[in-house]
Amino acid sequence: MTDEKLIVLAKQAQENAYAPYSHFRVGAALLGRSGRVYTGCNVENASYGAAVCGERTAVYKAISEGERDFARIAVASSSGEITYPCGICLQVLAEFSPEIEVLLSNGREVQKYKLSELLPHPFIKEDIK
Numbered sequence: 001m002t003d004e005k006l007i008v009l010a011k012q013a014q015e016n017a018y019a020p021y022s023h024f025r026v027g028a029a030l031l032g033r034s035g036r037v038y039t040g041c042n043v044e045n046a047s048y049g050a051a052v053c054g055e056r057t058a059v060y061k062a063i064s065e066g067e068r069d070f071a072r073i074a075v076a077s078s079s080g081e082i083t084y085p086c087g088i089c090l091q092v093l094a095e096f097s098p099e100i101e102v103l104l105s106n107g108r109e110v111q112k113y114k115l116s117e118l119l120p121h122p123f124i125k126e127d128i129k
C-alpha cells in the first residue's frame with residue numbers, strides 16, 4: 001500500500017463524513033500490519049459531545065474486526081489545510097501502535113510524522129500503578 005493510495009482512501013472516506021454541525025469533514029485510512037485498510041469519517045450528533053473523529057472511527061472499526069497493530073494512518077479534511085489529529089485520537093493511536101506513521105494531506109502537500117513527534121508523552125499502560 002503506497003502513501004498516495006492511502007491518502008486517496010482517506011479522501012474517499014471524507015465523503016461519508018456526517019458533519020451537519022461543524023461542516024468540517026474528515027476522512028481517515030488506517031493500514032493494519034495485515035495489509036488491510038480500515039477507513040473512517042467523523043460522525044457528529046445533535047448532542048455535540050457524542051461526536052467521534054474520523055481517525056477514531058477507523059481505529060475502532062479495526063479493533064472490532066480483530067486487528068490491533070497498525071503501520072500508517074492517512075488523514076484528510078475539507079478545510080483545504082493540513083489537519084492535525086486531535087489529542088484524543090493521538091492518545092487512542094498510541095494505545096495500539098506507538099510506532100505508527102501519520103500522513104497528513106491537504107491535497108497539495110503531504111506531511112509525514114511519527115506518532116511520537118505529534119504526541120511525545122502519551123499516557124500508557126505502565127503509567128497505571
Ligand code: THU
Pocket residue numbers: 019022024025026041042043044051052053054055083084085086089
Ligand atoms: N475532527 C476529526 O474528525 N478529526 C480531527 O483530527 C479533528 C476534528 C472532527 C470532529 C468534529 O466532527 C469536527 O471535526 C470539528 O471538530
